[in-house]
Every structure is written in structure tokens, then in C-alpha cells.
Amino acid sequence: MNSRVLIVDDDPGIGEVVELFLRAEGFDTRVATSGPEALIAFDEYHPNLVLLDLNLPGLDGISVCRTIRESSGTPIIMLTARTDTQDIIHGLEAGADDYVEKPFNEKVLVARIKACMRRPVPNSTDALLVGDVVIDLRGHTVSRDGEPISLTPLEFELLHTLAARPTEVFSREALLEQVWGYQYKADTRLVNVHVQRLRSKIERDVDDPKIVLTVRGIGYRAGETNPA
Amino acid sequence: MTIFRRIARRFRSYWLSSLRLRMVAVSLGLSLVAVVILGGVLSYTIERNLFESRRNQIIAETQAVSGSVQAQFDGAIDARGFIDVEGANALAQNTIRATTNSPGLSGFALLRVPGQTSDQVMTSTSSVNFPVDVVSANLRTAIHDDRANVHVQSVELPGGIPGIATGTNIDVPTAGRYDLVFVYTLADVAQNLAFVQYALGIGGILFVAFTGLIVWTVSTRAIRPIMMTAATAERFAAGNLGERISVEGHDVSATLATSFNRMAESIEGQITTLATLSTLQQQFVSDVSHELRTPLTTIKLATSMLYQNRKSFDKDTKRAAELLEVQVARFENLLGELLELSRIDAGAADLESEQVSPASVAQACIDNVATLAATHKTPITLHAPGGHGVVELDARRIRRILLNFLSNAIDHGEGKPIEVWVDSNADAVSFAVRDHGVGMTETEVDRVFDRFWRADPSRQRKTGGTGLGLAIAAGDARVHGGVIDVWSRPNEGACFRLTLPRAGVTEFVSPLGLPPEEETHA
Numbered sequence: 001m002n003s004r005v006l007i008v009d010d011d012p013g014i015g016e017v018v019e020l021f022l023r024a025e026g027f028d029t030r031v032a033t034s035g036p037e038a039l040i041a042f043d044e045y046h047p048n049l050v051l052l053d054l055n056l057p058g059l060d061g062i063s064v065c066r067t068i069r070e071s072s073g074t075p076i077i078m079l080t081a082r083t084d085t086q087d088i089i090h091g092l093e094a095g096a097d098d099y100v101e102k103p104f105n106e107k108v109l110v111a112r113i114k115a116c117m118r119r120p121v122p123n124s125t126d127a128l129l130v131g132d133v134v135i136d137l138r139g140h141t142v143s144r145d146g147e148p149i150s151l152t153p154l155e156f157e158l159l160h161t162l163a164a165r166p167t168e169v170f171s172r173e174a175l176l177e178q179v180w181g182y183q184y185k186a187d188t189r190l191v192n193v194h195v196q197r198l199r200s201k202i203e204r205d206v207d208d209p210k211i212v213l214t215v216r217g218i219g220y221r222a223g224e225t226n227p228a
Numbered sequence: 229m230t231i232f233r234r235i236a237r238r239f240r241s242y243w244l245s246s247l248r249l250r251m252v253a254v255s256l257g258l259s260l261v262a263v264v265i266l267g268g269v270l271s272y273t274i275e276r277n278l279f280e281s282r283r284n285q286i287i288a289e290t291q292a293v294s295g296s297v298q299a300q301f302d303g304a305i306d307a308r309g310f311i312d313v314e315g316a317n318a319l320a321q322n323t324i325r326a327t328t329n330s331p332g333l334s335g336f337a338l339l340r341v342p343g344q345t346s347d348q349v350m351t352s353t354s355s356v357n358f359p360v361d362v363v364s365a366n367l368r369t370a371i372h373d374d375r376a377n378v379h380v381q382s383v384e385l386p387g388g389i390p391g392i393a394t395g396t397n398i399d400v401p402t403a404g405r406y407d408l409v410f411v412y413t414l415a416d417v418a419q420n421l422a423f424v425q426y427a428l429g430i431g432g433i434l435f436v437a438f439t440g441l442i443v444w445t446v447s448t449r450a451i452r453p454i455m456m457t458a459a460t461a462e463r464f465a466a467g468n469l470g471e472r473i474s475v476e477g478h479d480v481s482a483t484l485a486t487s488f489n490r491m492a493e494s495i496e497g498q499i500t501t502l503a504t505l506s507t508l509q510q511q512f513v514s515d516v517s518h519e520l521r522t523p524l525t526t527i528k529l530a531t532s533m534l535y536q537n538r539k540s541f542d543k544d545t546k547r548a549a550e551l552l553e554v555q556v557a558r559f560e561n562l563l564g565e566l567l568e569l570s571r572i573d574a575g576a577a578d579l580e581s582e583q584v585s586p587a588s589v590a591q592a593c594i595d596n597v598a599t600l601a602a603t604h605k606t607p608i609t610l611h612a613p614g615g616h617g618v619v620e621l622d623a624r625r626i627r628r629i630l631l632n633f634l635s636n637a638i639d640h641g642e643g644k645p646i647e648v649w650v651d652s653n654a655d656a657v658s659f660a661v662r663d664h665g666v667g668m669t670e671t672e673v674d675r676v677f678d679r680f681w682r683a684d685p686s687r688q689r690k691t692g693g694t695g696l697g698l699a700i701a702a703g704d705a706r707v708h709g710g711v712i713d714v715w716s717r718p719n720e721g722a723c724f725r726l727t728l729p730r731a732g733v734t735e736f737v738s739p740l741g742l743p744p745e746e747e748t749h750a
Contacts, residue, residue: 009522011522011523011526013522013523013526014522014525014526014529016526017525017526017529017530017533018529020529020533021529021533055518079525081518081521081522081525085578085580102521102522102524102525103521103524103525103527103528103560104525104528105528105529105532106529106532106533187624188582188623189580216583216618217583217584217585217618
């Protein structure tokens with residue numbers, strides 16, 4: 001069965017032309033042109049990925065993004081026409097996994113979609129421990145003291161990447177490559193915003209992180225694994 | 229020495245800065261002079277009057293008493309022509325005691341004039357504690373020379389008290405001539421005078437103090453409008469365009485306030501208009517960004533689809549698809565740069581600093597253009613004597629600037645080696661890109677940041693720049709608080725140097741020369 005992509009953009013031209021390309025790439029697609037329509041389509045269509053324009057009639061893209069994130073970790077890629085950095089940051093903070101700036105070309109878009117859909121194959125170990133957080137790779141769940149913590153696939157992948165090699169410090173660029181699948185220099189704010197989101201879910205004290213540590217000037221690494 | 233100088237300098241600066249201080253100081257000085265002159269004149273006049281009247285009183289008394297004493301002696305002769313001089317003397321003393329009433333008489337004496345022979349001698353007498361020493365020979369000689377009048381002399385009594393001695397001649401029948409001498413103390417007069425001077429002094433000080441206070445108050449009232457205007461102008465200059473002065477009355481200060489307010493009104497109006505225009509422009513740029521980008525995306529994707537299927541078209545349509553593909557890409561590029569430039573112009577560009585190492589940023593940029601450089605057979609080398617530490621930089625902007633430098637260098641470098649330099653000092657970080665290509669003349673260097681300007685329009689461009697690259701680079705540098713310097717000579721190549729201050733630094737010197745030279749270490 002083909003992967004389903006929900007395309008949300010108020011401009012029907014874009015929806016149509018993107019549909020043409022994605023179908024050629026073997027995706028199933030559906031187009032929504034307003035915020036409320038996008039939410040209805042999301043519930044009915046159960047897409048594997050959402051392409052979301054931020055500027056939408058009815059309900060803006062950020063709100064749509066936030067609403068989807070309340071119930072689902074489905075990858076969301078923002079389509080942004082405004083390169084104002086605040087819009088991008090707001091979108092990422094609302095839970096978007098990645099963004100593509102208009103005007104994009106189809107190769108970039110397809111690459112981003114594929115990278116977002118690529119999910120980790122659990123390796124031989126069953127579980128990883130970071131601090132007091134247990135990462136169950138088979139069940140694709142994260143828990144602390146038996147309490148499950150809900151993470152999006154992207155956040156899970158980010159945590160998994162750091163935890164898999166606990167002694168290593170990952171630069172933002174390395175994380176962009178391994179987690180987001182970027183092969184070239186990209187926006188390191190993606191990493192910053194998602195690390196913040198991840199921390200807000202798994203850290204006991206966001207201001208004093210113990211699970212995802214910042215290494216000043218270099219990047220991030222996993223916290224101490226052996227509990228004190 | 230230096231402390232005095234520092235105090236003097238501080239005082240001088242305070243003096244120059246306070247209008248009120250100067251007004252008060254000047255009026256204090258002037259009133260002090262007035263008080264001193266007035267006090268001097270008053271004190272002198274009062275002194276003269278006090279002493280003069282006392283002197284006259286004393287002379288009159290001496291005259292009267294000596295007249296009575298003389299009469300007494302004259303009347304003491306009995307019918308036989310005899311006189312009991314000692315008895316008369318005692319009587320005379322009683323008369324003197326009874327008739328003197330002027331204050332300050334400290335004593336009197338009836339002294340025999342020496343060097344005379346007479347039938348009998350009357351004993352010289354004096355009152356108790358008569359300060360006989362103060363009666364000078366001069367006075368007695370004067371009495372001797374002029375027997376008719378009273379003679380006066382200022383004397384100093386024991387203890388430095390001022391006094392007056394008077395004397396006159398008394399003829400004692402059968403006993404010869406005697407000097408009747410009085411000594412008066414002027415202690416009370418001196419005391420009165422001291423009191424008057426004390427009062428004058430106190431009055432003077434009070435007067436000066438009140439003058440100061442009055443001038444302070446008056447000047448405060450007088451310069452308050454000026455101070456208010458100054459303070460308001462200061463706040464206005466600091467950016468509070470709504471600042472106005474309240475206008476009271478119709479005097480000159482009201483005129484000042486009114487015209488200041490009118491000026492402020494007109495400036496505020498103009499600035500608001502400009503700000504509105506700027507906001508409108510910013511909004512417009514933002515709108516254009518969205519409105520153009522969305523259809524452009526459709527155009528681009530559709531073009532891409534046509535282009536990919538061009539082989540199935542006939543020859544002309546195929547060519548049209550190719551042209552479309554190239555021009556859409558160019559249009560996109562141009563639009564992107566134009567919007568970026570507008571954003572910088574509108575001041576809407578924010579700095580997004582992160583901790584990066586300048587050398588690694590430069591290396592990443594070199595890697596980025598590696599393919600392009602290889603096609604032009606241009607070797608690029610990185611020289612980084614410094615800049616390996618971590619610095620707060622907006623890496624995105626720095627990359628954009630360096631990529632622009634590099635693509636220009638490759639474009640104009642004629643395949644000759646390109647050097648990229650990175651160095652830092654305490655104040656700044658610097659990047660430089662040096663090529664050894666065609667170079668530019670001085671006039672060309674001057675125009676290099678102009679929009680849409682190209683060094684040689686006839687030349688074939690290799691990297692398809694828009695002519696906005698360096699204008700954007702200059703804007704990026706400005707947003708970052710830095711500068712771009714250019715060096716170039718025809719046929720010797722060019723060097724573009726970006727210098728960025730470290731956080732919080734305003735004045736800085738680039739750590740790199742222009743163009744940078746390999747240091748020759750001993």
C-alpha cells in the first residue's frame with residue numbers, strides 16, 4: 001500500500017502540481033485548501049505525512065499543526081512562503097518536523113518527504129537507558145519509572161540517535177544528517193527547536209537538563225546512563 | 229597637585245554646566261562687595277561720631293570742672309590773704325568728684341608743674357589708681373604753653389584700652405601752677421563700637437545669604453522654563469517623540485515653549501510619516517514575498533515537469549521548455565535576493581547568533597563551492613592563523629557573505645589560486661577572500677556594492693549572479709555590526725575582507741591585512 005500524503009495549501013495550483021509529482025513518485029495524495037478542511041481530511045484520510053502551508057484560510061497552519069500534534073506524531077513538513085524566521089520557529093515549536101521554503105523544487109520536496117517517512121529499524125538491543133529514561137526500541141516507546149512518555153517519531157529518533165552512542169557528542173549538522181536526513185548544510189534551528197521540544201517532554205527540569213545535554217559550541221550528547 | 233587639578237577640573241565643569249550656580253555666585257560676590265563697602269562706611273562714620281561726641285563732652289566737662297576748681301582755689305583766700313592750700317586741695321577734689329558726671333572717668337590728678345618756686349607748696353594729689361604713666365610729657369608741656377585752654381590727648385590705658393587724657397592749668401594762689409589732668413577710659417565707646425560692628429557684620433552676612441537665596445529662587449523661577457525646555461528637548465532627542473512642554477502665561481518662556489512644541493509636532497509628524505511608510509514597505513515586502521512565492525512554486529514545479537518531459541516534445545516546444553526552466557531559475561534567484569535586500573533595507577533582518585568556529589565556517593564554505601571551483605580548475609586554500617575558537621556569529625549570514633566572495637573570486641579569478649583567510653584578535657574576527665584574477669580599477673571598486681552593477685557587462689558570467697550579491701553581503705555585514713573592505717588592482721586580483729566585531733565591541737581593528745600577507749616568521 002502506498003504512503004499517503006496530505007497536501008494542505010490554499011493555492012489550488014500548488015496542490016495540483018505537487019500532487020502530480022508525488023503521484024509520479026508513487027504516493028497517494030489528497031489536497032486540502034483550508035485549515036478546517038485539513039483537520040477533517042487528516043481524520044478521514046490518516047495520512048503518513050502532512051505537507052502544511054502556514055498561510056491558510058479558516059484556521060492558520062500553526063494552529064492546524066498544533067491540533068494534529070495533540071493526537072498524533074505524524075510527520076509534518078511546513079511549506080513556508082514567508083521566510084521570516086519567526087514564522088519558521090513558531091511552526092517548529094508547534095510541532096512541525098521540518099520545513100521547505102517556497103519556491104521549492106520537486107527533488108528537495110520528495111527528498112524531505114522520504115527522509116521524514118524513513119523511520120529507524122530497531123537494532124539488536126531491546127532497550128536503551130539514558131539517565132532514568134528507558135527507550136524501548138522494539139515497542140518504539142519511551143518511559144520513566146514505568147510511566148510512558150509520548151514522543152513523536154522524530155523526537156524518538158532524535159533521542160535514540162543520541163542514546164545509541166552515549167559517549168559521542170553530536171554536532172547540530174551531524175544530527176541534521178542522521179535524524180532529518182539532510183545531506184547538505186541546513187537550518188540548525190531545526191535541531192535547537194526539536195531539542196527544546198524533546199526536553200520539555202523528558203526532562204524533569206527543563207532548565208537543568210539531565211537527558212539531553214548541551215555541549216557548548218559543539219552540539220548535544222546523551223546524559224549519564226548509570227544512575228547515581 | 230593632581231588632586232587639586234582634578235578638583236579644579238570638576239569644579240570648572242560644574243561651573244560651566246550650571247547656569248544657576250553662576251548666577252548665584254556672581255550675585256553673592258557683588259553683594260559681598262556692596263556689604264563690605266557699606267559696612268566700612270557705616271562703621272567708620274559711627275566710630276567717628278561716637279568718639280567725637282565723647283571727646284567734646286569730655287572737653288566740656290574738663291573745662292567746667294577746671295573752672296569750678298579754679299574758682300574754688302581763688303575763693304579759698306581768706307581776708308588776711310592766706311590760703312590753706314591742703315584744705316583747698318581736699319575741697320577741690322570733692323568738687324571734682326561731685327561735678328564730673330561724664331561716664332568713663334578713670335581718674336584725675338592735680339600735679340604740680342615742676343621747676344617753680346612759691347611761698348608754699350601744695351601736695352600733688354591724684355585719685356586712687358590714677359594711671360600717671362599715660363599722662364605724657366607732651367600733654368603737660370602743651371598745658372604749660374597754653375594755659376587758657378583744655379588740652380586733649382588720646383592715650384592707651386593699661387590693658388590696651390583706648391582712653392582720653394585732658395588737662396588744663398590751675399593757678400593755686402601762693403602755691404603756683406598745677407596741672408589738672410583727667411583720664412577717661414573709652415572702653416564703653418569701644419564696646420559700643422564693637423557691638424555696632426558685630427551687628428553690621430551679622431547684618432552683612434544675613435544680607436549676603438538672603439541675596440544668594442533670593443537670586444537662587446528668582447533664577448530658579450526664571451530659568452525653570454529653560455531647564456524644562458532643555459530636559460524636554462533631551463527626552464525628545466532620546467526618542468520620546470510625544471514629549472511636549474506645558475505652556476503657561478504669555479511671556480517669553482511661553483513663546484519658547486510654544487515654538488518648541490510646534491517644532492516637536494512637526495518633527496514627530498514627519499517621523500511618524502516615515503515610520504508608517506517604512507512599516508508599509510516592510511508589510512509590502514512581506515506580502516510580495518508570500519504572493520509571489522506561491523505562484524512561483526507552481527510555475528517552477530510545472531516548468532520542471534515540462535522540462536523533464538521535454539524529450540517527448542517537438543524541437544521548438546522542447547527549446548521553449550528549456551528556456552523556461554533556465555529563466556524561471558533566474559527569476560527565482562533574483563526574487564530571493566531582492567526580497568532579502570528589502571528585508572535588510574527595512575531593518576527587518578534579525579541576527580541569529582550561534583556559537584561557531586570561524587575557521588570551520590570558512591572551511592564549510594570552501595567545501596560548498598568545491599564543485600564549482602573544480603569546474604573552473606581553481607584551487608582554494610584556507611589560511612587560518614586564528615579563528616579556531618568558538619565565537620558568537622550569525623553563521624547563516626556569514627556563510628552567505630563568504631559564498632558570495634568565493635563565487636565572485638571564482639568568477640573573476642581566471643583559474644588562478646584563491647586564498648581564504650581567517651583570523652581573530654581580541655575585538656574582532658575577520659574573513660578574507662583573495663583572488664589573483666582580472667581585478668578592478670579604483671572606480672570599479674567604488675561601485676562594487678551598487679545594486680545590479682557588474683564589473684564588466686560584456687563579460688560572460690559563469691555563476692549567473694544577479695548583481696545583488698555584494699549589496700546583500702554589505703547589508704548582512706551591517707546587520708552583524710561589521711564591515712566589508714575591498715582591495716583590488718587591475719590584473720593583480722581582488723581581496724574582499726569581512727571584519728566582524730565580537731559581542732559588545734564597537735571599535736575594532738581587523739586582524740587581517742588588506743590584502744592579507746603571509747607572515748614571515750624568523
